[in-house]
Amino acid sequence: MSKAKGSLSVNGVSLVYSAGEKSVLALDGISFEVRPNEFTVIVGPSGCGKSSLLYIAAGLTDATSGHIHTGGQMVTGPGADRGMVFQAYTLFPWLTVRNNVGYGLKRKGIAAAERQKVVDYYLGEVGLAAFADHYPKQLSGGMMQRVAIARALANDPDILLMDEPFGALDSQTRHTMQRLLLRVWEHAQKTVAFVTHDIDEAILLGDRVIVMTARPGKVKADIRIDIPRPRDPEIVLEPEFIAIKRRIINELRDEIDETH
Amino acid sequence: MIRKPLRIFRSDALYAEPAFVKPMNNKRSLFQTFVTPFGDIPASAAMIAGAILWIAVLGAWAVATYGGYVRDMFLPVPDAVVRRAITLAADGSLFVHMWSSIKVVLLGFLVSAAISVPLGLYMGTYRIVQAALEPMVNFIRYLPVTSLVPLFILWIGIGIEQRITVIFFGTFFSQLVMIADEARAVSRDLVNASYTLGTKRSEAVWHVIFPAALPGIINTLRVTMGWAWTYLVVAELVAANSGLGFISLKAMRGFQVDTIFLAIVLIGLLGLISDLFFRYLRRRLAPWAV
Ligand SMILES: Nc1ncnc2c1ncn2[C@@H]1O[C@H](COP(=O)(O)OP(=O)(O)O)[C@@H](O)[C@H]1O
């Protein structure tokens, strides 16, 4: 297990949801390692436990057995070292865009002047400097997720967990967001664990793609994406991209067939 | 310059300003906008619609009284009410009674809100607080306050404390339950997001749940303020020597129906003012929710 800052190791994590009499095994002894600054994408059939896995890594849900370590530290609860971007819109509606992005820094007790600098930098990174004084409800879905990304990054976490952050956006906005995320990630140099159900998105963004089995979730395949960066959105048309895509689709098809 | 942005954008190009879509050329007739569910109507139409009902009610009153259809022992002519207001205002007693009522309502309401807001927040946030309070609160909440009045008189006497207690009992328990509901309805994702940004569990109630629930809390206070005014009359009818409910009761004994009407109108107006105040408060304290 790596002790390096930004490393993420998942060791035999199982999760049972119990509701009254019934209990559901959501994750079944899942293990993998993510290196510092690696962009790992997780795909898998719906309901296979992707969100649950990120919630456990974030410390928001307790694993039934197994452990997650980040930077050699065992996860026992949520903390500012692991930022998260959710699929649902989770900006604080009572704070302006500026104060949303500065929220974590304020909790840490960073002085206003320093906070302002960091906030302005990340608002510039996501192209929303002009919207600093707007409230979230005045923004579109894509803009809200950009603020959510800026908010997570402004806190300077070691690891960024992203649970289908672009899942609710239309395809054009998604493409814009993917390019933006890649650019911001290249500047920020963070470990990212990114969940998606969009295979193109997975290959375009990831250093590797982890394919999960249907519930109960395990690692089905771990595919390295050696396409050089920066990646042009046009690569979706290249044979090597299509070859990887075919492989992922095949891995996933087996899983989806099994559940039917 | 601040332009009012729309909530839904079609495209979302990276550095582009959002498209501020102009309203479509409105080809619908006014009537069609009236019968469109949730349709916006012009401000003037709203004013006129509201005024019509007032004019109708006041007109019916005038016709019934000036026309001699109803005896003025039961229904005063409108100008009698105005004249009564002028006499009582001239000797200052009107303001004494109004202030007496306002004081009771405000004190009862403020004491109630000062406890119900923090306690309701904890009740909605922490299951254990809910489990401890809810059975008792729900029992008391459904007791008619009037049934407690004899007890209050026995224990507290007939001073202002008794009236304040009636107002408190009339509002507090429902206020508490409603505020707890507001706190409980706060999105878990919002709280989770705050944790991943470094908020501690103990901080979430004041840093996340309170601001998120604030518009709902102010709304609850606005609604329960209305109840406080209703209980005022209950409190003053039973035991008081000043106040709008008190002069109303005294007037009934002297068959001064104009004074009863005056008291009713004033209570209505004071209630309306407090309602407007809470709407203003909501706009000031929670502009993001308007
Ligand atoms: N709170 C819960 N209680 C019971 N079962 C749950 C709960 N949350 C998720 N599950 C179940 O656990 C499985 C994994 O859920 P989730 O992690 O959301 O999957 P994914 O994100 O891959 O779609 C699903 O089958 C879901 O029905």
Ligand SMILES: [Mg+2]
């Ligand atoms: Mg999910």
